[in-house]
Amino acid sequence: MQVALSAGTVEYTDTGGTGPAVVFVHGLLMDGSLWDGPVAALDGLRCVVPTLPFGAHRHPMRDGADLSMRGLARLLGEFLERLDLRDVTLVGVDTGGALVQLLMTEDAPRVGRVVLASCDAFDNFPPGLTGKTLFLAGKLPPRLFGVFVQQLRLRAVRRLPIAFGWLTKRGDAATARWLRPLLSQAGVRRDTVRVLRAAAATPDILREAAERLPGFDRPALVVWATEDRVMPLEHGRRLAALLPKGQLAEVADSYTLLPLDQPVEFARLVREFTAG
Helix, strand or coil: CEEEECCEEEEEEECCCCCCEEEEECCCCCCHHHHHHHHHHCCCCEEEEEECCCCCCCCCCCCCCCCCHHHHHHHHHHHHHHCCCCCEEEEEEEHHHHHHHHHHCCCCCCEEEEEEEEECCCCCCCCHHHHHHHHHHCCCCHHHHHHHHHHHHCHHHHCCCCCCCCCCCCCHHHHHHHCHHHHHCHHHHHHHHHHHHHHHCCCCHHHHHHHHHHHCCCCEEEEEECCCCCCCHHHHHHHHHHCCCEEEEEECCCCCCHHHHCHHHHHHHHHHHHHC
16 A cells, blocks of 8 residues: 655555554565564554665655655654554564654654653664664665665675664565565665754654653553563663553563564553553
């Protein structure tokens, strides 16, 4: 499915159903397929999964589109509005969790509850070696950025700590698939460079957001991987403590990308949280 938004065309999947939707938000250089495992285990819930312009999207955005972090958070809010989704459970991991935090600091009337899963927070932006490498690569012109990405065709390179090696234990097939639009489309490379440069220009954005998170008065579940090597476990505990209705769940045997490494357990936590 596709929806035309102010920044451009966004693809999404929707399992359908009449109940409140669970909307899943991926991170940088990922697409909506990140959530295939949890969605398959959440039968009976309406699961809506957009592919945002984070580098694995297939439709380049319009010239002049606001691809800053706040611009992308607003685009996510626009997506909820265009699909007329209400009382949404908004789920974000990695940099998708950063967008959810930014939306939480706004009014976000369509959001009923949130799940923050092993994500950028506080001063961990860009997060880890992967984020720092991407932000540095974003300084390159789009053509040279494409040359950099070509190296990720090799599994040995993808498994390095500066790539996806510390993000997922088991999801290499997915990470290889996510790179295809970057490798084949100049417009996607242009968008990705713009996202990275705009994000690098706002290093304090999540510290500032954290100061406002205590004002989010709706239920929030923080799910963190205990073996995460990119997003400190202490940050998960701090986020849960900051939120007035926050609760914390810690998941073993996973790196950052819980939907790839522990899809069934992650789905169980989401189901129990939405039922509550």
